[in-house]
Amino acid sequence: MDEVKQIVTDIRNGNLKPIYFLMGEEPYYIDKISDYIEDNVLAEEKKGFNQMVLYGRDISVDDIVSNAKRFPMMAERQVVIVKEAQDLARQIEKLAAYAENPQPSTVLVLNYKYKKIDKRKALYKSIKKTGVVYESKKLYDNQVADWIRRVLSGQNYSITPKAAQMLVEFLGTDLSKISNELDKLKIILPKGTEISAEQIEENIGISKDYNNFELRKAIGERNTLKAFQIVNYFADNPKDNPMVMTVSLLFSFFSQLLQFHGLSDKNPRNVASALKINPYFVNEYTVAARNFPMRKVSAIVETLRDFDVKSKGVGANAIPQGDLLKELLVKIFN
Structure with missing residues (x-):
C-alpha cells in the first residue's frame, strides 16, 4: 500500500516514468494505479489524440511498440495503456528491446494481472532501469481486516473488528469486491462513522447473527x-x-x-x-x-x-x- 501511495505521489508531482509494468495476483492496486494515470496524466482536451487504451487479446507486442513510439500531437506526452496484458505472456519478453530505450514522451502502462514476469530475464531488468515495476501481491485472509481498517481510516471512517471480519468471511480476499461494498456504505454513512455489524447487515445483507x-x-x-x-x-x-x-x-x-x-x-x-x-x-x-x-x-x-x-x-x-x-x-x- 505504501508503494502504491509513492507511485501515485510521484505521478501527481510530475515525476513520470516512461513505462509502468503493473503485475501480480491482486488486481485491485493494478487497476488503481492504471486508472489514476488514465484519469490524471493528460488534460481532458489532450486525451482524444494522445491517450489510447489497448487490450492484450487484440494486439501484439509489435503493436504496443508501434503505438508507444509515436510522437504526441500538440501535447508534451502521450499515454498508452495496455489492459489484460497477461494475454501477451508468450511474447511479452519481446518488449525488452523497447524498454531498454523507451520513447521519453510516452507513458506506457501495462496491466499484467494474475501473473508476473520472470525477474531473471531482460524485460524485468530493462524496465527496472527505465521505469516502474509494481508487483501486487494477494493478501492472506488474516491481513484483509487490517487492510479494511487502513483504507477506511484514510477516508475518515472506522469499523468494528466484528464488522470487518464479517466482510472478510463473506467476500473473501477480493479487494475489489470489498472496496465496492465499502463504497456503498460511504454513500449513506457520514464521515466519522464507525461502521458496525448492524450496518453491514442492513446495507450489505450479511447476517450479523448467522455467519x-x-x-x-x-x-x-x-x-x-x-x-x-x-x-x-x-x-x-x-x-x-x-x-x-x-x-x-x-x-x-x-x-x-x-x-x-x-x-x-x-x-x-x-x-x-x-x-x-x-x-x-x-x-x-x-x-x-x-x-x-x-x-x-x-x-x-x-x-x-x-x-x-x-x-x-x-x-x-x-x-x-x-x-x-x-x-x-x-x-x-x-
Missing part, C-alpha cells in the same frame, strides 16, 4: 444451541453459506487453537502476534482452549480434514451439505 464468525464463537464457547441454530440457517441458505467456506474457516480456527495450546507465553499481545489475529479476538481463543484441550483439538483438526474432502463432493455426493454440517458439529462437540 461463520458467530459459528466459530459459538463452537469455542461450546454453545451447542446457538451453533446448531446457525448451521440450520446455513442449511436453509446454502448459496450464501457454502460448506467448503465454513469448513475452511473452522479448520483455520482449530489449527490456530492448536498453536495457542503450544504457546508458553499466553499474554494477549504475544497470542495476537503468534496467531496473527486482531487482539480483539484473543479472548475467543482463551475461552475455546479451556473448552477444547489439545488432544481434542488435534482430533477435530483431523475430522475437519475429512469433512473438507466431503464438502467438495468426494464420498458424500448424495448428502445435503446442511446434514453434513450437523454431523460435523456432533463430532466436534462429542
